[in-house]
Amino acid sequence: MKTDIEISQSTKLEKINLIAKKLGLSEKDIENYGDYKAKINLPIKKQKDGKLILVTSINPTAAGEGKTTLTIGLGDAFNQINKNCAIALREPSLGPVMGIKGGATGGGYAQVAPMEDINLFFTGDFPAITEAHDTLSALIDNHIHHGNQLNIDPRQVEWKRVVDINDRELRHAIVGLGGRTSGVPREDGFDITVASEIMAVLCLSNDLKDLKNKLGKILIAYTYDKEPITVNDLGVTGALALLLKDAIKPNLVQTLEHTPAFIHGGPFANIAHGCNSILATKAAIHSADYAITEAGFGADLGGEKFLDITAPKIGKNPDAIVIVATIRALKLNGGVNKNDLDNENVEALLNGADNLGRHIKNMKQYGKPVVVAINKFTSDTINEMKALDQYIKDQGVKAINTDVWAKGGKGAIDLANELVAACDEQHDFKPLYNKNDDILTKINKVVKNIYGGSNVELSSKAQSQLKAIKKRGWDKMPVCIAKTQYSFTDNAKLLGAPNNFIIHVRELQPRLGAGFIVALTGKVLTMPGLPTHPAALDMDIDNDGKIKGLF
Incomplete structure (x- = not known):
């Protein structure tokens, strides 16, 4: 079986000028960075007001969810059904690339390319x-x-x-x-x-x-x-x-199936706001009939932050929301050991499905259509698929099976067709909190309505900071909660869908330039560490410049 990098290296890419032409962009609208990458010149050329689809997921696990892979494959699927589409993604950080999480260019036959360049410095x-x-x-x-x-x-x-x-x-x-x-x-x-x-x-x-x-x-x-x-x-x-004069310009690349992809910016959702640049998203919306963007980690982090921080800046709310899940990940949430995930276990699956259920409930409260995408693994059994399908139907939403890792765009055609219909529905957006709510009220609304917690506890330092924030009139800004991505709580080990817990806020940091207040919770770190076996140990480049071991 080919690795991701081998699949990418064996794919013939189109010149970036041809990709830009698909979007109605001329040579004056782009600045080439070689044959397969380009910067988009500002101001962003507005040709259309396309539909916007947000892709988010359940809480990430060691079993894998494939949210970025699904986003890329979904973009290819839209083009498979002859719908003009562009995707917008974040850029990879060297931290996870050299560490444990990996890059951010998808996998299998649903990748953006050139993946080596994107994962390693890209356009700088x-x-x-x-x-x-x-x-x-x-x-x-x-x-x-x-x-x-x-x-x-x-x-x-x-x-x-x-x-x-x-x-x-x-x-x-x-x-x-x-x-x-x-x-x-x-x-x-x-x-x-x-x-x-x-x-x-x-x-x-x-x-x-x-x-x-x-x-x-x-x-x-x-x-x-x-x-x-x-x-x-x-x-x-x-x-x-x-x-930052060049860095502010969005980057244009392509998928392996030549779908245009804007990749720009890369804040993590566990410690920052977790969404690609609003310029990249606007470029996709203004140049394609359908724009697909992804928010980092689970819907409790990147999804919430996109809807409450980023979307108001874009000036457009999503027309539909996709929640990505896998049977393996839900079984892990249900208590199955990572080494036993290949064995059928419907009971554990349904126990872990409560994590998905809460994310569905959370995203539905914003008022927009929600669709669940189940990324297929070979170990999934018929009994498990039927049980999960029924569980999702009971939540009042549709479940669509996808297989973009192995099939590329063809593996998400059913999902693309479902989303075309969903985007045509008329639904009013319902914000989670009022922009004039004070900071503590906003934090409480996120904790109670998104996480499922019962209360917020501020450290003495955070209490002092809150008083200073109110005194200076900074308390009407949105809140960006920094929290572990693995759990609804601030304890990474509490999987599933816990209830009636307390979120501990240890510090409140005013980000006056970005326009929000960061609430640091639990033990979340703004400088991660490398694992016992960093991915860097398996990487190499030969004398001809061919890279190996990069996923």
Whole structure:
């Protein structure tokens, strides 16, 4: 059996100019990065107002769900039924690529390509975001070193450094050691690049002007008098923006079946807002009859954040929502050991299906049509498929079996036809919370109506931060909850669909540039670590430049 990279390398791609032409884009609308990649020039050319489909999933498990693979295969399926379609995805981070999760280019015969380039630096967006972030860090410390005219309290510098790799050693650090010429010693630390507020700002900006406006509002520190200091106060907004002048442009590539794919931005949904850039999504909506986008991790994280944070910025709500699940993953949620997932177990499947049931209920409350896509595995039995199909029918939605990993677009034709019909239905969108609700009310609504929890408990630090947020008038912004992706709770080991639990908020971080408040819960980390056996150990490149071991 071929690996993903072998399948990708054996596929003949079309020149990117031909892919752009399918979308009505001329050579003036794109900037080529070789034969198979391009940047889309701004402003985004508006030709259509296509339908928007959001793909999300159950909570991720070690058994695999295949949400990105399904998104890509679904885009191919739309073109199989002669519907003009484009997809919009996030870019991969080197952290999971070199770690354990893998890349973000799909799998089997449902991939975006060239997968090696996309997984490894791509068009340089992530390096640009990393450099812009760390340039700001250097400018902050340089300002303090050279007289500190803004009266910045070094103990209250909120802006950490970033690097786009999982490196637990950098979570906490002391900088400025080495004497008077090496700066002012202070505590610092590193986040992964995908957690950077600059990543969120870039993904939520409409153009360069909007980007500069958001960059300027970023909170970087407080004075000794506890007054907030922003990028505008430091006077470096323009410098950061020019470092991002190319990174803000969406990237255009293709699937193995030559469906256009916009891939841009990459915030993680467990520690950030988890959606590709609004510019990429708009590019898909404005150039195709159907635009398909994916939100990170489960519907409790990326799905909720797309609907409550990203969609209002786009100015369009989804016309339909797809929830991806697998029988294997639901059995694992039902208590089956990972090594026994190939054995039939209808009882465990139905126990674990409550996880899917809650996600269905959650997405239905937004008022839009919901369809469940069951990704097929060879170990799925007829009894299990019948039981799950009946369970999903009892939730008041349709279940469609898909097999895009093995069949590409042909494996999701039934799902595509179902979604065409769903997108034609007229349904009013129902937001989860009112934008004028205060932060604690918004957190409570997410916890009770999405997670299934009973209450929110704030640490003493978070309580103090909440008072300061209210005092400064920042409490009307949306909330972005940072939480483990593996559970509805803030405990990664509690699978299934627990009830009546408490979510523990340890810290509230104002993200004034991005326009939301981050609530850090439980033990979630903004700098992950590498596993015992990182994927990097299996990678290589031969003397002819051919890459091996990249999935």
